[in-house]
Amino acid sequence: MVSRFALTASFVALLLSPASGLAGSRGPLQIIVSKDQQSLVVYDGDAVIATSPVSTGKAGHTTPSGIFSILEKRRHHKSNIYSNAPMPFMQRLTWSGIALHGSNHVPDYPASHGCVRLPSAFAASLFKMTDRGVHVLISDRQMTPVEVKSALLFRPAPIEIEPPLSDVPLRPAISQAADGPVEVAMRQPDGATGATRSMEEPIRILITRSDLRDDMREVQASLEVLGYAPGTVDGHSGPATVAALRAFQASEGLESDGKLTLELTDRLLRKAGRTPPQNGKLLVRQGFKPLFEAGLTIDNPDEALGTHFLQFRHNEEAGAEGKWFGVTLENHLPSSTKKRLGISTEADPFAYNGIQRTLARLTIADDVRKQVEQLLSEGSSLSIADTDSGLETGPGTDFITITRPRPAG
Structure with a gap:
């Protein structure tokens, strides 16, 4: 286990460094919490910005693992569940009560009621670094983002002098199904007449399997x-x-x-002149709201996709295509879920190039790809999971994916 002293020393060194990013990073951040190490690491791409010890949920109040993002920030907050207990520098991860927050009691073992406790000084610094929407990954083991290259990954669309609306109808998100097909409009800079990349918040993409619904x-x-x-x-x-x-x-x-x-x-x-539904789907959210969804094809559907998270870094000033940085999360599906989805082979979270292998099994139509790439911007993210995002995903959230530990024994 990484020592608490090493983590604290690392944080102090980064805090004093001019390049630490605590005064404001040039790129989108992501936060990775390891329950095994009882640690938190802030990444800018694959570069470490800061580290800190944490204390996660104790037995009976285990902190859920998975893919989250910061939904709300409050400098002064008190728990409405645990006797108005103070939760300074609170950064909410779920509307059901999980958050990052400062505490004067951060032992080197799980001790909270489910939240992730941070040392008070670090909680205050982290609060200044982040905005709503910053992704937080919680896992049993420590993970490190690495650059992922694949022809399937989206790239920024070139700016075109074309009408801003697509004529490609996409399925609305489920909450918008009664409104008919959705057409995605591209925001124009003042005085512009052609399509350009969205200047709104970064999009959130989820690729998963289709279901009976x-x-x-x-x-x-x-x-x-x-x-x-x-x-x-x-x-x-x-x-x-x-x-x-x-x-x-x-x-x-x-x-x-x-x-x-x-x-x-x-x-x-x-x-009705319609094609049979595909066995996979791509869903897009923006600004914590459903935007659209479309079908895709998953090859070898009896093999689990696994659970993966990628974030896009793009420097338009440099004229580069940008980079995707990703991690694979351990996620053990219940037998009933695997049976329902027709999965006979589990995913190996430690497999070499596991993300690339999963991406190679996906086929996305060119028109759908174009719609996504017109919206792609710095900080956009892509989650891949065998099951839909579940009950935690809803109004006022990004895609939240809860992962499951290996069954005991």
């Missing part, structure tokens, strides 16, 4: 195209959707039982 939404969209009024296109089979399915079955001379089968799905989509 995605299939049902395709069915509902097909029923709507054919005029059968399935209700809201939300992926849930409500009474209106069942009634629409029965009406379609009757029109096709089939038994009108409202039960959806693979054969019925195929017939319905073909009748």
Whole structure:
């Protein structure tokens, strides 16, 4: 285990260094917390900016592992769960109560009720370094970002003198499904007439597997195209959707039982002129809000994708394409989840070039790639996971991915 003295000395040295970045970094930061080492490291790309000891959650109050980002910052905060306990320099990671915060009691072992405790002086310095949206990765082991090269990774789109709106319809995010197809507009600088990269907040991209809800939404969209009024296109089979399915079955001379089968799905989509849903999907958020999603294809779907996180660094002044820096998180899926997803081979989080191998299994349509690259900017991120982001992802969050430890024994 890395000694507490070494971590504290490292932080002090970095704090005194002119290049430490504590007064403001030139690039997007990411924070990695190791529960095994009880340490926190701040990275700018693959360069260490600062380190500190921490104290994570004790037994019965374990700090969740996974991919998070800072949702809220408060200089003065008190816990609304634990008797108004002071949580100075609080930086919230989930709306369910997990945060980074300062404390006068940071022992060299897990001791909190789930939050990540920081020494008071470091908490104050870190608070000055970060903005809302800075990613925080929490893992059992220490991880170090490394540059990742792959033809699949997005690159900034060249500035084009074209109309700013795409004519490529993309699926809206689930919360926007009732609003119809989404077209992504590119923000223009004052006086400009052509498309350019978005000047809004960095986008957050999640690549994951499609599920039954995605299939049902395709069915509902097909029923709507054919005029059968399935209700809201939300992926849930409500009474209106069942009634629409029965009406379609009757029109096709089939038994009108409202039960959806693979054969019925195929017939319905073909009748509506729609292609079968793909086995993967790409979702995009910006400014803590869903933006759009689209399908993609995953090769060898019986193999787990694993859980990976990448962040984009781009220096437009230098005219470079930019770099992606990534890490792989250990994540052990329950047997029931693997069975539901058809996974027979688990991912090895320690495999050489594991991120590149996963990326090589993905196929993304050119029109979808173009839409993403028009929005790509400094600090944009890409998460890859076998399961969707779960209950923690919602209003006012980026994609939050919770990882699971290896079962005991």
